[in-house]
Amino acid sequence: MNAEKKRPTVVLPDAELLCVQLAGLIRPRLRPETVLVGIHSGGVWVAQRLHALLGLGNEIGLIDVSFYRDDYGARGLHPRVQPSSIPFDVEDRTLVLVDDVLYTGRTTRAAINELFDYGRPAMIQLAVLADRGHRQLPICADFCPWRVDLDPSSELVLSQNDNGGLQWSLDEHA
């Protein structure tokens, strides 16, 4: 048994506060035609916060990357696929792809692939609430208020509480 090794306790920041910080990072580089695209489901919540905080006029896009995941062969189709909804023309647009956690980079890859099936955007930027390291693809966030190195045995989860507030939790896997 070597599980006795004490890991440093991670202090989880206030997720709502991180949203405000993230909005602050994006604001200087915002262009009039910039639109947000949230990745289902945590990314959509963050995108909704950013949309309000930045006072954007355009509707946000939602994508579910289930049809583009590279682990479909091993894990099958996700049991609850949500329809993707991109209610604007992506051609020559600046898109800010929003997710809650950046980890291996595979979800981001799938999302970028999916966006290109809607057209050819002028630019895609990546905004995440947390970057927990351990990338497996050459992907990095353009906007990120919290960087933390987490062991692969733990899962950082963003959830919405009964009052609609966002909060972090850490699930440990054996």
Next chain:
Amino acid sequence: MRNPQLNANGALTHLLSIEGLPREVITHILDTASSFLKVSHREVKKVPLLRGKSVFNVFFENSTRTRTTFEIAAKRLSADVINLDVTRSSTAKGETLLDTVDNLVAMHADMFVVRHAASGAPHLIADHLRRLGREDVHVVNAGDGRHAHPTQGLLDMYTIRHYKQEFTNLVVAIVGDILHSRVARSDIHALTTLGAAEVRAVGPQTLLPTAIEKMGVRVCHDLRSAIRDCDVVIMLRLQNERMNGALLPSAREYFRCYGLTPAVLALARPDAIVMHPGPMNRGVEIDSDVADGPQAVILPQVTFGIAVRMAVMGILAGN
């Protein structure tokens, strides 16, 4: 006996029939289909889910229409689609159904979409694959004899849910040649599983199977009383060869007794929808004024059919 459509983990590995499918599995397919529906509206109408997979359309009975919808669905999932017209090639040379399957498995098929004139042929193929230990190869029944046409049944359920949201309060009439109809059997299984309030099987005795009421339907011989207060009317195609002879005296008399006209449809609920699996015989089972009227949802059925078949293939290939 284990349901031959489910693997050892209870996941759907073949789609052979709607009979015995748990309600959650049906709902999952319909939910997934709604996600696929949007794909067809995009600039690039395909997703990479089945990239590198080979889907063989093996049609032992001609049906360009059904084959095409499966082909479109598989291509929108980025699969490689191979169409085999088996009616002309191998069976004519004395090759058995399972010989054909063995050959295609040797060509690394990942999925068979099978249409066959004999009820139970897809079950036979699925059973054969299980005995070969090839449960990684999936079978989709695209219509077997009079038995089942599960993807049509599912797309009919998708259509009904699209227009009516819930099933529990619905009264559904299925009208026509139920005896020879695999669509009717699949619709009946789906509707009873999803909890429709009442399913009415409507037609002359010659076109209704023995003991059909055991499938949970109410048998009606009078179209007018059967249509009254219906939310959904599903009209079945009357095959040409059945129109004149021992089953029915004539198409004219059939239309008079069982044809859906605006006057008959007026007896249904005002918001009732009219469905038909196609191709229609205008003036035989359905009046053109109904077929082209505001209550007909026959073309949306076709659109939904692609998404439903994408969902079925997407789910099966991942299990």
Next chain:
Amino acid sequence: MGEAALQIRNGRLVDPANGVDAPLDLFISGGRVAAIGQPPAGFTAQRVIDASGLIVCPGLVDLSARLGAIEPELAAAVAGGVTSLACPPDSKPPLDEPGLVERLVRRSATVGLARVHPIGALTEQLAGERLAEMNSLARAGCIAFSQAKRAIVDTQILLRAMQYAATFGYAVRLRPQDDFLARDGVAHDGEVASRLGLTGIPVVAESIATATALQLAAHTGVRLHLSRLSSAAAIDLVRAARDAGMRVSCDVAVHHLHLSEMDIGFFDSNARFDPPLRSASDRDALRSAVADGLAAICSDHTPVDADGKQLPFAEALPGATAVELLLPLTLLWATQSRLPLLQALARITSDAAAILGIAAGSLAVGEAADVCVFDPDESWRVTPESLRSQGKHTPYLGYELSGRVRLTLVGGKVVFEG
């Protein structure tokens, strides 16, 4: 026959023909039963067979068993305790010529296992059009005439066939089914066929043909046997005819005593039978008809190879291997119906022999020593390897059945020892 003198001792002798069910030794010499209980004077056994815990009964008589290849199927028969069997005429070619019958009789005698009693074709090629040479066929060895699974559609020809058979006192065996009503049918016309989309064969197809056969038999006075009844309705008609004093007999195939349309499951072609497996209430009527002696039991043994079964249900060949299952399935039915062994074994020995009009199914002193010795409690698993028949298909594949044959004698000669 100079067969060895045998003593089968310590067994329970069950001989329905003579109402015997007691622990009695059986003494055999010269191929015949020499004595029961005590040895005849001066008897010296060349072989003593210990049958402790076993049943000793007459060799079984099978009213209908098809022989694909003669040798393996007769080996299967004796392994199943069957010592006499009637072979229906629908072989290829059909038994409509004396030469074919003679050859079958000669070849089966050469093999020397179970005794084969050919049933001749009632009409040429079983086509139901021209009468077969019944007198010549009888001389060649046919003990009765039938159409096997084919019907005589033209009732006038059926009438003439019965009249001609009655002229010589030949029995006519018919599998009653109206061809028109059964057209394209592959399963019982009921709930399961409707659900699976299989073309049904309605019960009326059988009951109408049964009524027709009974009335023509009454009219012509022919000795009629109805084979493989599958429905309560047909049983009722036979019962009524018998109650009215008519000399008519019938049998039920052993699979039909146990299975119903439900056993088709998901298109299991092993459950494809002709006549079809019917409803549970039909099956129950068949069981009580056999219990009360109205009907005998046959195996309806039909070896079908994999090519004939690995097809969609409607295209698969009907029939199952059964001659080796006749005894265990009869025992199973008897146990379930709480019938004494004496009564149950009568249906596959003495009753069947009486229907065929052959000297078999009895262990009275002086009768041919056709004997089956079996362990009623030994269970065995039905697998392709456990069956000697070339037919490996039965709905009972994989099942455990009780009742295993240990020894079979034909004419006092050991033809099977397991």
